[in-house]
Amino acid sequence: MSRIGKAPITVPKGVDINITNGLVTVKGKLGTLTQKVDQDITVIMENEQIVLTRPTDQKRHRALHGLYRSLIANMIKGVNEGYKTEQELVGVGYRATAKGQMLELSLGYSHNINFELPKEIKVVTTSEKGQNPKIIMECADKQLIGMVAAKIRSLRKPEPYKGKGIKFTGEQLRRKAGKSAAKK
Numbered sequence: 001m002s003r004i005g006k007a008p009i010t011v012p013k014g015v016d017i018n019i020t021n022g023l024v025t026v027k028g029k030l031g032t033l034t035q036k037v038d039q040d041i042t043v044i045m046e047n048e049q050i051v052l053t054r055p056t057d058q059k060r061h062r063a064l065h066g067l068y069r070s071l072i073a074n075m076i077k078g079v080n081e082g083y084k085t086e087q088e089l090v091g092v093g094y095r096a097t098a099k100g101q102m103l104e105l106s107l108g109y110s111h112n113i114n115f116e117l118p119k120e121i122k123v124v125t126t127s128e129k130g131q132n133p134k135i136i137m138e139c140a141d142k143q144l145i146g147m148v149a150a151k152i153r154s155l156r157k158p159e160p161y162k163g164k165g166i167k168f169t170g171e172q173l174r175r176k177a178g179k180s181a182a183k184k
Contacts, residue, residue, distance in 0.1 A: 027079065086168065091164035
């Protein structure tokens with residue numbers, strides 16, 4: 001059984017938290033995030049720490065307890081430090097260019113893909129000689145940046161034979177042996 005929900009969340013300096021009617025608002029140097037909390041879970045701020053409590057030990061209450069504790073902790077880290085994802089485009093002719101909030105991807109299809117990013121995300125693309133092009137995104141909202149990164153990856157998932165596609169930097173892919181391995 002997880003005991004994540006019981007751990008208090010320490011609030012760093014420069015982060016303001018407002019808790020009213022089940023709505024938690026976290027404000028920091030990188031922005032403002034809000035999260036609605038289930039009515040069964042109580043959120044209390046005491047001594048620069050946030051403590052969440054549940055009414056019973058029902059399975060539903062235990063699950064919500066850990067969930068909301070993690071969501072609030074992610075919001076605090078996001079407005080204080082932010083989140084960053086890096087993706088690589090592996091393949092001949094694969095390119096990415098960022099024009100404001102529009103990401104133009106050339107992924108080996110007959111046409112380029114124009115992907116519009118939410119205004120909360122900052123994007124930078126790099127393409128250095130001898131290295132794969134990279135897409136670097138930064139945002140305060142962990143859920144949003146994860147969802148956008150997964151959507152970009154779904155446009156051309158890495159295939160298991162050559163590894164071509166969009167992958168996260170540092171991701172280990174399971175590679176398969178091709179036809180030549182079956183002949184031996």
